[in-house]
Amino acid sequence: xxxxxxxxxxxxxxxxxxxxxxxxxxxxxxxxxxxxxxxxxxxxxxxxxxxxxxxxxxxxxxxxxxxxxxxxxxxxxxxxxxxxxxxxxxxxxxxxxxxxxxxxxxxxxxxxxxxxxxxxxxxxxxxxxxxxxxxxxxxxxxxxxxxxxxxxxxxxxxxxxxxxxxxxxxxxxxxxxxxxxxxxxxxxxxxxxxxxxxxxxxxxxxxxxxxxxxxxxxxxxxxxxxxxxxxxxxxxxxxxxxxxxxxxxxxxxxxxxxxxxxxxxxxxxxxxxxxxxxxxxxxxxxxxxxxxxxxxxxxxxxxxxxxxxxxxxxxxxxxxxxxxxxxxxxxxxxxxxxxxxxxxxxxxxxxxxxxxxxxxxxxxxxxxxxxxxxxxxxxxxxxxxxxxxxxxxxxxxxxxxxxxxxxxxxxxxxxxxxxxxxxxxxxxxxxxxxxxxxxxxxxxxxxxxxxxxxxxxxxxxxxxxxxxxxxxxxxxxxxxxxxxxxxxxxxxxxxxxxxxxxxxxxxxxxxxxxxxxxxxxxxx
Amino acid sequence: xxxxxxxxxxxxxxxxxxxxxxxxxxxxxxxxxxxxxxxxxxxxxxxxxxxxxxxxxxxxxxxxxxxxxxxxxxxxxxxxxxxxxxxxxxxxxxxxxxxxxxxxxxxxxxxxxxxxxxxxxxxxxxxxxxxxxxxxxxxxxxxxxxxxxxxxxxxxxxxxxxxxxxxxxxxxxxxxxxxxxxxxxxxxxxxxxxxxxxxxxxxxxxxxxxxxxxxxxxxxxxxxxxxxxxxxxxxxxxxxxxxxxxxxxxxxxxxxxxxxxxxxxxxxxxxxxxxxxxxxxxxxxxxxxxxxxxxxxxxxxxxxxxxxxxxxxxxxxxxxxxxxxxxxxxxx
Numbered sequence: 001x002x003x004x005x006x007x008x009x010x011x012x013x014x015x016x017x018x019x020x021x022x023x024x025x026x027x028x029x030x031x032x033x034x035x036x037x038x039x040x041x042x043x044x045x046x047x048x049x050x051x052x053x054x055x056x057x058x059x060x061x062x063x064x065x066x067x068x069x070x071x072x073x074x075x076x077x078x079x080x081x082x083x084x085x086x087x088x089x090x091x092x093x094x095x096x097x098x099x100x101x102x103x104x105x106x107x108x109x110x111x112x113x114x115x116x117x118x119x120x121x122x123x124x125x126x127x128x129x130x131x132x133x134x135x136x137x138x139x140x141x142x143x144x145x146x147x148x149x150x151x152x153x154x155x156x157x158x159x160x161x162x163x164x165x166x167x168x169x170x171x172x173x174x175x176x177x178x179x180x181x182x183x184x185x186x187x188x189x190x191x192x193x194x195x196x197x198x199x200x201x202x203x204x205x206x207x208x209x210x211x212x213x214x215x216x217x218x219x220x221x222x223x224x225x226x227x228x229x230x231x232x233x234x235x236x237x238x239x240x241x242x243x244x245x246x247x248x249x250x251x252x253x254x255x256x257x258x259x260x261x262x263x264x265x266x267x268x269x270x271x272x273x274x275x276x277x278x279x280x281x282x283x284x285x286x287x288x289x290x291x292x293x294x295x296x297x298x299x300x301x302x303x304x305x306x307x308x309x310x311x312x313x314x315x316x317x318x319x320x321x322x323x324x325x326x327x328x329x330x331x332x333x334x335x336x337x338x339x340x341x342x343x344x345x346x347x348x349x350x351x352x353x354x355x356x357x358x359x360x361x362x363x364x365x366x367x368x369x370x371x372x373x374x375x376x377x378x379x380x381x382x383x384x385x386x387x388x389x390x391x392x393x394x395x396x397x398x399x400x401x402x403x404x405x406x407x408x409x410x411x412x413x414x415x416x417x418x419x420x421x422x423x424x425x426x427x428x429x430x431x432x433x434x435x436x437x438x439x440x441x442x443x444x445x446x447x448x449x450x451x452x453x454x455x456x457x458x459x460x461x462x463x464x465x466x467x468x469x470x471x472x473x474x475x476x477x478x479x480x481x482x483x484x485x486x487x488x489x490x491x492x493x494x495x496x497x498x499x500x501x502x503x504x505x506x507x508x509x510x511x512x513x514x515x516x517x518x519x520x521x522x523x524x
Numbered sequence: 525x526x527x528x529x530x531x532x533x534x535x536x537x538x539x540x541x542x543x544x545x546x547x548x549x550x551x552x553x554x555x556x557x558x559x560x561x562x563x564x565x566x567x568x569x570x571x572x573x574x575x576x577x578x579x580x581x582x583x584x585x586x587x588x589x590x591x592x593x594x595x596x597x598x599x600x601x602x603x604x605x606x607x608x609x610x611x612x613x614x615x616x617x618x619x620x621x622x623x624x625x626x627x628x629x630x631x632x633x634x635x636x637x638x639x640x641x642x643x644x645x646x647x648x649x650x651x652x653x654x655x656x657x658x659x660x661x662x663x664x665x666x667x668x669x670x671x672x673x674x675x676x677x678x679x680x681x682x683x684x685x686x687x688x689x690x691x692x693x694x695x696x697x698x699x700x701x702x703x704x705x706x707x708x709x710x711x712x713x714x715x716x717x718x719x720x721x722x723x724x725x726x727x728x729x730x731x732x733x734x735x736x737x738x739x740x741x742x743x744x745x746x747x748x749x750x751x752x753x754x755x756x757x758x759x760x761x762x763x764x765x766x767x768x769x770x771x772x773x774x775x776x777x778x779x780x781x782x783x784x785x786x787x788x789x790x791x792x793x794x795x796x797x798x799x800x801x802x803x804x805x806x807x808x809x810x811x812x813x814x815x816x817x818x819x820x821x822x823x824x825x826x827x828x829x830x831x832x833x834x835x836x837x838x839x840x841x842x843x844x845x846x847x848x849x850x851x852x853x854x855x856x
Binding site: 332355356359360365367369372373374375376377378379383384387388390391394397398399441 | 720721722723725726727729730733734736737738739740741742743744
């Protein structure tokens with residue numbers, strides 16, 4: 001593995017000895033080679049991005065570092081500060097050498113205080129056989145938080161913290177084992193749960209850490225984030241390192257995407273729209289869907305019209321109501337709702353709307369919670385995709401395989417689902433491909449009104465383009481589409497109109513053309 | 525993504541390996557069953573290799589088969605029911621008491637017994653599905669409650685005296701095996717077909733796999749869960765009627781001993797046919813596999829404690845195997 005050292009890296013040459021070094025890592029699952037001679041080298045005090053598409057092997061590499069998986073063969077080298085990590089790797093083992101990993105879920109325990117969460121795991125080891133000295137523990141927690149320049153009250157319940165603070169607590173816990181100015185923190189997609197407005201705070205924390213000399217490995221899908229934070233990046237593609245420690249200085253998102261995808265990023269524009277026969281503006285026509293007085297826990301009387309073939313985006317800051325909207329208007333919400341939805345002359349009262357009624361009207365919801373609401377991960381891909389139609393498509397009460405296979409191959413062709421194996425469990429697909437399965441499941445329903453919530457959440461660049469294109473394509477067929485998302489860029493690419501919600505009410509409306517920056521500004 | 529495809533999978537080799545893995549993972553128990561029978565046959569050729577033993581193994585388990593079907597139905601939709609044995613006991617007791625003590629015509633008593641079982645299942649369903657109470661707590665309570673009710677209506681004594689006519693409903697001999705064996709076989713096959721080839725079966729599977737996904741796909745989740753509890757009660761009632769009819773009566777205090785074998789077989793059944801999945805055929809095979817082991821060991825001179833040891837061990841091994849089978853499937 002070669003390291004390209006650039007003169008402009010801010011690392012002191014005297015310290016040019018790797019903090020974390022992994023090389024010659026091979027890993028095969030069954031017949032799939034997930035990692036081939038992969039590795040990463042992280043210098044002291046740098047922020048190092050680890051990038052790659054879903055399924056490129058970056059999570060596997062991190063799991064090998066944490067000891068969850070064992071690398072194949074004898075060539076694997078894993079060193080921290082020049083010392084070989086004790087084999088077999090255990091989470092406690094690597095931690096004692098100064099490497100801590102913060103996972104996507106942050107791993108905080110609800111119902112317990114900040115102190116308890118921070119000191120968890122460090123409590124018993126030091127003080128076994130005696131009662132826990134809480135004043136000492138609180139002091140330790142406070143010191144750690146202070147080191148991160150955070151003023152979170154150590155006695156607060158973590159449940160009461162906002163997401164940005166929660167991430168800080170998770171990092172604080174990880175820092176327990178790190179001596180200031182040394183060690184390595186791996187953030188495995190940790191920013192996914194954070195909303196946009198808390199990111200600056202989070203980034204500040206990260207930079208602060210790095211300035212003190214701790215190395216940070218940033219595993220992320222957000223290219224803008226990596227470009228903002230990282231000094232250098234390592235890129236994996238199909239389990240191989242395609243860029244080892246390349247400096248990010250002067251790189252653009254497009255260049256980065258190109259490296260990740262291994263091909264030019266598809267210039268996404270909505271040529272498909274040209275397929276619509278009448279070019280008259282949507283405003284001049286009768287809307288296909290009318291939402292009136294939509295009310296829920298946060299929503300307070302939102303009105304939205306969606307025209308045939310139009311993509312309407314709904315965006316807002318946290319607690320603005322855009323997260324709730326898709327579920328309220330499709331009858332998927334469990335708590336009280338009010339208002340109405342009018343589609344093709346049928347008017348439904350949202351208070352009494354059920355999912356089955358909504359589906360019968362052709363109103364289809366793609367939820368954001370893939371594992372919880374979208375797909376049964378323990379079932380096969382094909383049965384997940386065909387699920388909503390098994391009753392209607394079964395003649396004489398017999399469920400046949402032919403139409404399901406047709407649907408599945410149509411789905412694979414439409415969305416580039418890989419691998420195109422219908423009998424694999426949904427769980428064994430990568431995140432991006434699971435999202436495509438979910439989208440296919442509902443696209444095949446032939447919706448008359450397509451409602452999506454965060455359709456590109458936690459998917460890589462390639463999958464994202466496929467998904468956005470599919471949404472554009474169904475709108476081009478004349479289907480009204482409503483997308484609720486906080487991804488300003490996605491919305492700016494596919495939407496004809498964007499509605500900004502604030503405190504559960506319509507706040508602003510943007511009409512094409514708009515840039516991601518304009519959309520982002522409209523929220524704040 | 526072009527290199528992923530070329531970098532992996534040599535096709536023929538993996539096809540042969542996957543076939544072998546398929547057989548070992550799906551029918552491992554059948555292989556063990558055959559091996560076990562061969563050992564018994566070698567050790568006790570005079571007693572094990574007789575038609576009588578064959579009849580004992582295949583003729584005596586229909587009660588467990590119907591209880592197993594009740595359990596499979598409940599587990600498939602992701603629910604839990606500890607009251608199946610008590611519902612069976614209640615139905616058997618109702619049948620015996622009505623006919624012997626009250627002089628109710630047998631056909632009517634059979635119908636009442638089945639209705640009682642289904643009603644008990646409906647009560648479970650109401651409390652769990654409608655009121656949202658934890659299924660384990662609810663059915664544990666129901667299990668003890670129904671046992672008490674059965675003991676009350678039978679005055680704590682064994683009630684016997686059902687007619688031979690009624691017994692023929694269960695034990696009439698066809699090709700050396702009682703009718704009840706064929707009932708169980710037919711119900712298991714129909715159940716398996718429903719699960720695999722009907723929209724209802726697919727819906728049940730998804731309700732069990734992820735209730736929220738099922739709900740958002742327009743599946744009537746609550747109705748399916750409720751229906752599973754009613755079916756569980758009904759199937760348990762059939763088990764009770766067959767049991768009471770075949771032995772001519774019932775002792776209400778004995779029902780508890782049927783719970784563990786039924787659950788053990790259902791869990792072990794997840795290691796057969798469709799690994800990691802509750803399925804009727806796997807359960808049927810497992811029931812006869814387990815009883816073969818018990819009968820064989822008893823013929824070798826071990827007394828009745830072997831059945832407890834065997835069923836208890838089977839339950840633990842079953843859960844272990846199916847957990848491993850599932851994780852392997854995931855890693856494929």
